[in-house]
Amino acid sequence: MIQLQNISFRYSSDSDSFQFPDWSVPSSEHAVLLGASGSGKTTLLHLLAGLLRPTNGQIIIGDQDITQLKSNALDRFRGRKLGLVFQQPHLLASLTLEQNLLLAQYLAGLKQDRKVIRETLDSLSLKHRAKARVTTLSQGEAQRAAIARAVLNNPTVILADEPTSSLDDENCNRVLELLQNQARRHQATLLIVTHDQRVKEHIPHQLTLAKA
Amino acid sequence: MNLLKLSGSYIKTKPLNTLLNIVLLALGIAIITVLLLASKQVEKSLTQNSRGIDLVVGAKGSPLQIILSSIFHIDYPTGNIPLSEAKQLSRNRLIKNTIPLSLGDSYQGYRIVGTNYEYLDLYQVEVSEGTRWEKSMEVALGAAVAQQSGLSVGDTFASSHGFIDDGLNVHDDQQFTVVGLLAPTQNVVDNLILTSLESVWQVHDHDTGTDTTHAEANHEHDHKDEDDHDHENGHEAGGNPHEHDETITEEGLPDEGDEITSLLVQFRSPMAAVQLPRYINERTNMQAASPPFETARLFSLIGVGVDLLQGFAYVIVIIAALSIFLALYNSLKARRYDLAIMRSLGASPPLLFTHVILEGLIITLTGCILGILLGHGVIFIATQLYARPGQLGLAAGQFITEELWVLIGSLVVGLVASLIPAVQAYRTNISQVLAER
Numbered sequence: 037m038i039q040l041q042n043i044s045f046r047y048s049s050d051s052d053s054f055q056f057p058d059w060s061v062p063s064s065e066h067a068v069l070l071g072a073s074g075s076g077k078t079t080l081l082h083l084l085a086g087l088l089r090p091t092n093g094q095i096i097i098g099d100q101d102i103t104q105l106k107s108n109a110l111d112r113f114r115g116r117k118l119g120l121v122f123q124q125p126h127l128l129a130s131l132t133l134e135q136n137l138l139l140a141q142y143l144a145g146l147k148q149d150r151k152v153i154r155e156t157l158d159s160l161s162l163k164h165r166a167k168a169r170v171t172t173l174s175q176g177e178a179q180r181a182a183i184a185r186a187v188l189n190n191p192t193v194i195l196a197d198e199p200t201s202s203l204d205d206e207n208c209n210r211v212l213e214l215l216q217n218q219a220r221r222h223q224a225t226l227l228i229v230t231h232d233q234r235v236k237e238h239i240p241h242q243l244t245l246a247k248a
Numbered sequence: 249m250n251l252l253k254l255s256g257s258y259i260k261t262k263p264l265n266t267l268l269n270i271v272l273l274a275l276g277i278a279i280i281t282v283l284l285l286a287s288k289q290v291e292k293s294l295t296q297n298s299r300g301i302d303l304v305v306g307a308k309g310s311p312l313q314i315i316l317s318s319i320f321h322i323d324y325p326t327g328n329i330p331l332s333e334a335k336q337l338s339r340n341r342l343i344k345n346t347i348p349l350s351l352g353d354s355y356q357g358y359r360i361v362g363t364n365y366e367y368l369d370l371y372q373v374e375v376s377e378g379t380r381w382e383k384s385m386e387v388a389l390g391a392a393v394a395q396q397s398g399l400s401v402g403d404t405f406a407s408s409h410g411f412i413d414d415g416l417n418v419h420d421d422q423q424f425t426v427v428g429l430l431a432p433t434q435n436v437v438d439n440l441i442l443t444s445l446e447s448v449w450q451v452h453d454h455d456t457g458t459d460t461t462h463a464e465a466n467h468e469h470d471h472k473d474e475d476d477h478d479h480e481n482g483h484e485a486g487g488n489p490h491e492h493d494e495t496i497t498e499e500g501l502p503d504e505g506d507e508i509t510s511l512l513v514q515f516r517s518p519m520a521a522v523q524l525p526r527y528i529n530e531r532t533n534m535q536a537a538s539p540p541f542e543t544a545r546l547f548s549l550i551g552v553g554v555d556l557l558q559g560f561a562y563v564i565v566i567i568a569a570l571s572i573f574l575a576l577y578n579s580l581k582a583r584r585y586d587l588a589i590m591r592s593l594g595a596s597p598p599l600l601f602t603h604v605i606l607e608g609l610i611i612t613l614t615g616c617i618l619g620i621l622l623g624h625g626v627i628f629i630a631t632q633l634y635a636r637p638g639q640l641g642l643a644a645g646q647f648i649t650e651e652l653w654v655l656i657g658s659l660v661v662g663l664v665a666s667l668i669p670a671v672q673a674y675r676t677n678i679s680q681v682l683a684e685r
Contacts, residue, residue, distance in 0.1 A: 082679045087682065088679045107596070111595065114592065114593075115593055116594065122682065126589050129586075131254075135253075139254065143594045144594040148249060
């Protein structure tokens with residue numbers, strides 16, 4: 037479950053304040069957050085991910101108000117309960133695909149389990165690439181690898197930031213399908229933040245942010 | 249996956265840069281290690297070899313040369329002193345004991361030292377095989393001499409005049425007989441051939457003036473007939489011709505004789521250190537040399553070179569540190585996104601800090617260990633290339649506690665070099681970095 041209550045945020049004391057509408061996404065539901073550039077949707081995503089702290093209000097993820105968490109606890113919470121997918125895959129180039137996933141388990145403070153990694157990779161048709169350097173992955177493979185990393189630790193919430201923006205229609209559909217499948221597989225709440233209008237057709241639960 | 253592996257993986261992605269940094273650091277550390285090892289080991293060997301000797305008395309000349317020739321056996325003697333003067337001095341109330349030395353010949357470059365049994369006691373040398381020299385022309389070999397020359401008890405050899413084995417000036421007519429082998433001592437005795445004063449005299453036929461020109465290869469040396477060995481000074485009471493069974497001096501100074509090279513002196517009281525050198529230098533034709541004073545002088549002489557080399561080594565280490573810092577600093581710009589991703593995967597800022605510090609430490613630790621091994625390697629090669637390294641007291645296999653400090657010091661260098669990049673990693677503003685597209 038994601039719940040926003042009375043959220044406001046400002047980058048610095050002399051900049052304009054963002055005021056976000058109250059909103060909630062029930063557990064295991066899929067939702068999309070739409071908005072044009074400058075509407076504050078990336079800011080909201082970072083607030084949800086605990087990368088920024090709101091000046092006011094409550095952000096409840098699962099049953100935890102993350103604004104109450106101290107910095108260390110928030111980092112840990114992010115590693116274990118949140119799965120983040122970005123527009124670019126951003127895998128660590130110095131590691132192999134499997135090592136990237138082992139790192140995700142390590143940084144979350146979870147047991148490093150190659151069996152879980154194999155299963156996750158298998159569900160994204162990447163099992164045969166486990167030992168590959170990430171620089172040798174194709175674009176599609178890298179995107180799936182990034183999704184694998186996001187869902188690996190069984191997150192409560194998957195946050196996807198513009199996952200489809202740079203893709204053609206066919207690939208856009210494919211990625212959305214993958215995200216939704218993976219969210220269902222892990223019974224996670226999926227929130228896609230995007231300005232890509234194509235996503236609307238796939239996910240009915242929506243919030244559109246108006247430009248401030 | 250752990251932090252060490254993670255940091256290691258980043259090091260592996262830029263192998264050439266890493267290699268440069270490691271080689272640079274290893275070079276600096278190697279020089280420091282060589283200097284440390286050499287100065288420590290030489291110093292140790294110097295103090296070991298001069299232990300129990302308060303003063304060395306020799307002919308007028310450089311006191312340093314007297315110390316080098318009579319204690320460490322690496323330089324030429326300044327000349328000879330008359331036995332009568334030596335005997336007079338030995339009766340001084342400030343002196344507890346004196347040990348005479350007579351130098352002049354060598355075999356295969358190993359010096360033959362005429363002395364008495366007290367010299368063995370001074371260095372606490374045990375006889376491992378056979379006996380001590382008991383007659384004239386009998387010798388006991390130091391452990392290294394026995395090993396290198398292959399001589400054993402019962403063998404005979406002829407000595408060369410001077411200290412260089414040039415095949416010239418061999419005293420063919422006088423054969424030394426090996427009667428004993430000495431146990432290893434880790435000091436200068438290992439490289440000496442010990443015999444009685446009388447043996448040295450017999451070989452040189454009491455040829456006065458000979459010893460002052462030892463170094464000269466073209467030195468003219470009279471090999472007189474056996475009969476002429478009965479000489480004007482006649483240190484044998486009966487005046488019989490020299491025979492191989494001639495009696496020898498076991499302790500103190502011989503009753504009769506002509507010249508010796510030097511005298512190792514032990515004081516009776518600390519007062520002697522003040523009075524005796526001045527007395528000897530002003531009132532006699534001899535020269536007094538204090539081992540601690542002269543070794544200190546020697547160290548201050550070579551110290552300039554050592555300091556210069558050490559400074560050079562520190563500069564290299566600092567450049568290595570700078571290079572490591574730059575490598576980390578530059579790579580961190582490219583890695584901002586990686587660091588942000590790690591944070592998004594649950595890494596805390598202190599973890600990223602440690603991650604970057606670790607990268608610097610891995611490089612410095614590798615460079616330092618490599619440098620220390622390289623330093624020992626250089627010492628090893630030096631001991632293999634130059635004959636008789638034992639004389640310098642150098643051993644490649646020895647590790648000293650100072651090396652631990654070198655290790656700790658270089659880790660501090662690594663820490664300092666990676667501190668600024670690590671702080672930057674700590675402060676990574678993930679939201680800002682992730683928002684950059």
